[in-house]
Amino acid sequence: MLIFFRGAGHDAGRSIGRDRSPQRETGGKAQEDQPALGGPATDVMLRVPRHRFVPNGYFVQVPGAMPTAYRPVLPWDDEQAWLAGCYTDQALVTQVANTVVPREVRGEIVREPTSSVSEPGLVAFVLDQADLAPGLRVLEIGAGAGWNAALLSELVGEDHVFTIEVDASIAAQARTNLYSTEHYPTVVVGDGRKGHPDGAPYDRLLATCGVAGIYPEWLDQMKPGGIILAGLRGRMLSAGLARLTVCDDGTAQGRFVSGGNYMPARQEVPPRHLMLPDVDSGTERLSDVGASALADHAALVLADSVAPALQWTRVSVSGGPSTDAYIDQDSGSFVVVSDCADGTAVIREGGPDLMWSRVERVISAWREAGCPSVEAFGVRASRDGHTIVLPKQSGIPSAGRGGGR
Ligand SMILES: C[S@@+](CC[C@H](N)C(=O)[O-])C[C@H]1O[C@@H](n2cnc3c(N)ncnc32)[C@H](O)[C@@H]1O
Numbered sequence: 001m002l003i004f005f006r007g008a009g010h011d012a013g014r015s016i017g018r019d020r021s022p023q024r025e026t027g028g029k030a031q032e033d034q035p036a037l038g039g040p041a042t043d044v045m046l047r048v049p050r051h052r053f054v055p056n057g058y059f060v061q062v063p064g065a066m067p068t069a070y071r072p073v074l075p076w077d078d079e080q081a082w083l084a085g086c087y088t089d090q091a092l093v094t095q096v097a098n099t100v101v102p103r104e105v106r107g108e109i110v111r112e113p114t115s116s117v118s119e120p121g122l123v124a125f126v127l128d129q130a131d132l133a134p135g136l137r138v139l140e141i142g143a144g145a146g147w148n149a150a151l152l153s154e155l156v157g158e159d160h161v162f163t164i165e166v167d168a169s170i171a172a173q174a175r176t177n178l179y180s181t182e183h184y185p186t187v188v189v190g191d192g193r194k195g196h197p198d199g200a201p202y203d204r205l206l207a208t209c210g211v212a213g214i215y216p217e218w219l220d221q222m223k224p225g226g227i228i229l230a231g232l233r234g235r236m237l238s239a240g241l242a243r244l245t246v247c248d249d250g251t252a253q254g255r256f257v258s259g260g261n262y263m264p265a266r267q268e269v270p271p272r273h274l275m276l277p278d279v280d281s282g283t284e285r286l287s288d289v290g291a292s293a294l295a296d297h298a299a300l301v302l303a304d305s306v307a308p309a310l311q312w313t314r315v316s317v318s319g320g321p322s323t324d325a326y327i328d329q330d331s332g333s334f335v336v337v338s339d340c341a342d343g344t345a346v347i348r349e350g351g352p353d354l355m356w357s358r359v360e361r362v363i364s365a366w367r368e369a370g371c372p373s374v375e376a377f378g379v380r381a382s383r384d385g386h387t388i389v390l391p392k393q394s395g396i397p398s399a400g401r402g403g404g405r
Helices: 022-026 028-033 040-045 079-087 120-129 147-156 166-181 216-223 291-295 296-308 358-368
Strands: 059-060 070-073 092-096 113-117 136-143 161-165 188-189 202-207 224-234 238-246 252-256 284-285 312-316 322-327 334-339 345-351 378-382 385-389 397-399
Touching: 028 284, 028 345, 040 120, 040 378, 059 079, 059 092, 079 166, 120 224, 120 238, 120 252, 136 147, 147 166, 161 166, 161 334, 161 345, 202 216, 216 224, 224 252, 238 296, 238 378, 291 296, 291 334, 296 358, 296 385, 378 397
Parallel strands: 136 161, 136 202, 161 188, 202 224
Antiparallel strands: 059 070, 092 113, 224 238, 238 252, 252 378, 284 345, 312 322, 322 334, 334 345, 378 385, 385 397
């Protein structure tokens, strides 16, 4: 079997919603960070045939479709095309809209991916970062089709692999795929954000769905010295893969290792339809941080950290052209941002919590520090949530967030 992987970087989840940062559109820095093919993870990929994990086909993006649309690729329609697609560096989307699988679709469908076989480049990167060895106990969050659980079984031994999937039908298919390739890890159905105490304590935890934080249950179920790899996502659509080592006191610390990420945990998908606040009720002022400032991925990560309740959207005020807006659905606080040609912006904000000033402070300190990339940011997690720790010399205040829930 010829294995042919091109490019590297992200999971299918990146196509959801806004993805305007050039870095995330192209793979950018995350792509540079990918290991050269040929490490332990890619060796094991040669032993586990990826096509055996999509026997019922997968979805591919329809080129140029706006909004993003998918079409099914089914082995019984065109076996050669189906097989070739399995050996590109693309996520193979196996479910959209929480229920719809490829064989149910004729033509195209405009819905968000909810399960996939992740991109080989991202999978290899995460497995190499996990520093795996036979006998280590691993908990994977998000079994999907089971491909990564098979790779983990090869690397540490199937008795040591536990994978948890929130969707019972996907978990059942993962078991079928794993058994048909003679891998027998433990596949459980549940909310992976709570971990799986029955298999604890773990040496490694790999979250293959994006999460808002590092959950207390994960910290409780890890051995000291264990490694957590998790893609942290924010409501402004920032994303970053964090690698943390668990300390003796049950906290964990580490850093971002790339801007790559997975599709969000099902419980954390931002609502599609927001109740728009009465933006006329707000007050207007000038700011030197507009929406374009957040096109830099590192800036977006910081903004998301200091204002985690704000969800990005686009609104049209008084019938004018649509513009960026950030809304806290729970409190009704909002910020509407209209960028000006000179790099400043007009901010209209309202509600009980005026959060943009926090965004302005962190972005201005980050600019003064020379705009360090996300890989320069540390991450600390405790049972109370996680904190982004900025380079000491930068003078940027730590960007705390209540994550974890
Ligand atoms: C990117 S796919 C997983 C890829 C997979 N690990 C592989 O081998 O390619 C993400 C999976 O996470 C699952 N998921 C989402 N939220 C979850 C949660 N809270 N707990 C467990 N699984 C979850 C989704 O149903 C989906 O199957």
